Amino acid sequence: MAKHTINDDTRSVAPDGTASDVPSEPDEVLRVPEVEEHLIVERRRIALGFIEIRKTVVTEQVMVPVELRHEVVEYHVVDDPGGVATIGEARGDLKDDTVRIPIFREKAVVTKEIVVTSEVVIDRTLISDEQTLEETLRRLTVTVDEHLGSDDPPSFLDRARPSADSDRTLPSDRNDRMHSVRAKEVD
Numbered sequence: 001m002a003k004h005t006i007n008d009d010t011r012s013v014a015p016d017g018t019a020s021d022v023p024s025e026p027d028e029v030l031r032v033p034e035v036e037e038h039l040i041v042e043r044r045r046i047a048l049g050f051i052e053i054r055k056t057v058v059t060e061q062v063m064v065p066v067e068l069r070h071e072v073v074e075y076h077v078v079d080d081p082g083g084v085a086t087i088g089e090a091r092g093d094l095k096d097d098t099v100r101i102p103i104f105r106e107k108a109v110v111t112k113e114i115v116v117t118s119e120v121v122i123d124r125t126l127i128s129d130e131q132t133l134e135e136t137l138r139r140l141t142v143t144v145d146e147h148l149g150s151d152d153p154p155s156f157l158d159r160a161r162p163s164a165d166s167d168r169t170l171p172s173d174r175n176d177r178m179h180s181v182r183a184k185e186v187d
Contacts, residue, residue: 070105
């Protein structure tokens with residue numbers, strides 16, 4: 001049996017010829033993150049519209065009956081008063097004089113006052129209703145395609161290769177969720 005010498009090729013070149021995320025050391029692990037979009041729903045207060053409260057003055061003519069009083073002056077002559085004069089005159093004192101007696105009447109004076117007869121109460125209440133929002137989220141999944149020659153593949157692929165009739169689920173570092181990873185074999 002012939003003895004073969006195998007030299008390790010430590011060069012790592014990405015398929016496009018640049019050194020990118022390909023591990024440069026033999027024991028280094030390549031990590032490909034799986035990412036996904038999460039939905040963030042916020043509530044924002046926007047103007048819905050407005051209501052107008054219009055106060056209008058309505059006038060109406062009213063007629064209110066009012067009873068007004070006034071004084072009426074009557075006088076008559078009495079021939080024998082039978083006594084002494086009552087208004088500043090003593091007997092025997094004769095002189096010219098004028099006596100004024102005020103006479104009154106009632107006049108209707110109208111004043112207005114504002115009285116609350118009723119009120120309109122405007123109440124704004126915040127009402128909650130539940131809506132269902134529909135949105136499309138994207139998730140990046142990683143699929144491993146094997147592009148190997150017909151020679152025996154390295155032993156690490158034997159451990160990671162799922163059986164042909166079942167999907168193997170690999171654990172994720174994110175919240176213990178499991179993601180399906182399928183290996184495609186290329187002939």
